[in-house]
Amino acid sequence: MVYGIVVAGGQGTRLGRKKQFLDLAGSPVWVRAVRALLDAGVAPVWLVVPREDVDKLSVEADDMGLPLRLTAGGETRFDSVYNGLREVHTWYAEVGLSNGAGSAGSPSPAGPALVAVHDAARPFVSSEDVKNVVRMAAQTGAAILARPCAETVKRVEAGCITSTVPRETLWLAETPQVFRLDWMWDAYRRVHMPSAATDDAWVMEQAGYRVHVVPSTAENRKITTPADWEYAQLWAQQRWGRRDG
Secondary structure (H helix, E strand, O other), rough: EEEEEOOOOOOOOOOOOOHHEEEEEOOOHHHHHHHHHHHHHOOOOEEEEOOHHHHHHHHHHHHHHEEEEEEEOOOOOOHHHHHHHHHHHHHHHHHHHHOOOOOOOOOOOOOOOOOOEEOOOOOOOOOHHHHHHHHHHHOOOOOEEEEEOOOEEEEEEEEEEEEEEEEEEEEEEEEEEEEEEHHHHHHHHHHOOOOHHHHHHHHHOOOOOEEEEEEOOOOOOOOOOOOHHHHHHHHHHHOOOOOOO
């Protein structure tokens, strides 16, 4: 069992608009991200959006026939993921276990339940990459999609380079990030300084869990800046055949 959380709770500060709702070759960005998980067999999916958008998105998801559950995000990414995780954990305890998933704290015959957390701002992730990271998490309990760092990395202080960081061991974290539900629930409830969490792997690391890396094989760029959005439109045109909705 693999449940999904798609984080779409941002306000689009750097882009100037809520990027998750922008049209990308005929579909909203968040729909592209959700479908990537669904196509890989991750279901159901909890979509975490700004509180003011929950009702509107619930109607849109129903109209599209998507197996989604909507929940409100928080002030930070950590808060938004935690809100979604709490919903998943409650649903699993009430529904998943009654469907033969085993008992709380113990895996079912098919293995422990997993949670795949994905950023709505990464609409291009391939279903095969999602499947690969899910398979690794099923074996190890914790895995993320990531890309080896190809650029030269400099450490800078006061505007000057102080050293060059060897890139052989550096990876750029992506999503989805997939973890055992019981491990993730434990980590999120006892992490210190949650404001420092830039991704879910950081939370797991702080809680003492070993997180494995799965190399991404396809385009999985995150939409953050206006330049990213321009690139996303061009790439979407090549992939899905339209530039504008």
